[in-house]
Amino acid sequence: MKIGTHSFEEYLDRVQAFHGSVAPGMLAGGIMVTIARERLPEGEIFDVISESGHCLPDAVQLLTPCTIGNGWLRIVNTGRYALILYNKYTGFGVRVYLDAQKLAGFPAVRGWFLRELPKPEQDLDAIVQEFRSAGPDIFGVQKVRVKPEHIQGLKKVHAAIAICPVCKEAYTSDLGDTCPACRGTAPFLVVQDGGAAGS
Amino acid sequence: MKIGTHSFEEYLDRVQAFHGSVAPGMLAGGIMVTIARERLPEGEIFDVISESGHCLPDAVQLLTPCTIGNGWLRIVNTGRYALILYNKYTGFGVRVYLDAQKLAGFPAVRGWFLRELPKPEQDLDAIVQEFRSAGPDIFGVQKVRVKPEHIQGLKKVHAAIAICPVCKEAYTSDLGDTCPACRGTAPFLVVQDGGAAGS
Structure with missing residues (x-):
């Protein structure tokens, strides 16, 4: 079985290097991307959800690229294990789950997938072997059309940049009269303002 | 100037390969990550916002890893151009903007940054040269503490997986009695149900 243009073993090496570990979800994802790309028209310029x-x-x-x-991949969390590869202008594409x-x-x-076993009891070697022997057989495919409001190719106007009157940092002005962080959504507290990075 | 462990030119090559183009934001980001890592304690195990x-x-x-x-990087959109590298258990870390x-x-x-010039009028070569000569001088640094609710290391309990009674797909059950997609948030419409991927 090929994963993209890679042999299965090459893909595992790349997963280890990028993702940090050979997680079962990376095996599922590799097969899912491969299934979806095979079903897209040759040369299709696609985005991914x-x-x-x-x-x-x-x-x-x-x-994929x-x-x-770069905005060509977005996460829309439905809680499900699925990917959509779709034409970035028409929205027509393939969903694999x-x-x-x-x-x-x-x-x-x-x-692993249904979390029936706690992680320490999961057998990674067995999971790898099962994904390898199952290949595409445990996945479903749908032809779908992504809704216009989710198609990136249709919205290319960027908001103006403003300086937040509170923190004095630049922010995208469509988010309000101050930056969202200064309205209480900052994920952190400042311990010490260190000023310039160059000093 | 080094970007991480790379020469400036090596980094540009890696940006081209992964991101698809040498975008100004990738230059800013490379310098920002480098500034933050230099200020973290040696060997710190960090997450990123x-x-x-x-x-x-x-x-x-x-x-970075x-x-x-893998969940060690998350996006909390405040509209600002900033990164936080922080100890994944205590939340103490460095913010660079x-x-x-x-x-x-x-x-x-x-x-480019304040969107004063439309994209076709921006001079990428000049932007690259300015980032290169400015180095860390155009960035600010803060010591920060990430709020507990944003610290990934503190929440390791995964929700149970359930089968959605509507679509029959598996989903994380903490999201409701059906999957969110079947309550109307699906970013797509099904055109044709293709069944098994293996067929």
């Missing part, structure tokens, strides 16, 4: 923030985004970032930072109904013959994958 | 989803997450993913998919008050001598960076 990941329906989970766990592992799947990293499989996309390893195997789409990253979180790990199908809980097809795991009867794959107890190690099932124990 | 990016206050913007544009470019910065990719600089983090290129230069922290990725979106691009300081709009320090851009007087850097018109190309200013034109």
Whole structure:
């Protein structure tokens, strides 16, 4: 089985280097991306939606040009284990999901995916082998159309930048009269203002 | 100037390969990650918060072990151009931001950062040269403490997985009695249910 253009073993090495460990979700994600790309028209310029923030985004970032930072990959959390690869202008594309109904013959994958086994009791080698032998058989595929409000290619107007009157930092002005952090959403407290980084 | 362990040129090559283009935000992000890491205690095990989803997450993913998919990098959008690297258990860390008050001598960076110039009029070569000569001088640094509710290391209990009674897919049960997608938040419409991926 190939994962993207890589052999299975090459992909595991790349997962280790980028993701830090060979997590089961990275195996699922690698197969899911491969299934979806095979079903897209040749040469399609696509964006990706990941329906989970766990592992799947990293499989996309390893195997496609789409990253979180370049905006071609976005996470829309539905709590489900699914990916959508779609034409970045029309929204037509392919959705692939790990199908809980097809795991009867794959107890190690099932124990991990449905969280039936606590992590210390999961057998990673068995999970890897089951993903390898299952290949695409445990996944479902749908042809979908991404809703216009989720299509990045349709909204290319950036908000103006303003200086927040409270913190004096630049922020995207569409978020309000001050930056959201100065309205209480900052995820941190300042311990010491260190001033310039160059000093 | 080094970006992480890379020469400036090596970093540009890596940016091109991962991010798809040498975007100004990737230069800012590379310098910001470098400033923050130099200020963390040697050997610190850190997580990262990016206050913007544009470019910065990719600089983090290129230069640190922290990725979106492994959960060590998260985006908390405050609209500002800032990164926080922090001890994953105590929350103490370093925040680095691009300081709009320090851009007087850097018109190309200013034109990009404050969106004073439309993209076609921005001079990428000039922006690169200005970032290179400015180095850390145009950034601000703060010692911060990330709020407990944003510290990933403190919350390791995963919700149980349930089968959604509507779509029959597995989802994280803490999100409700059906998956959020089946309550109307799905970012797509199904055009054709393709069934098994293996067929």
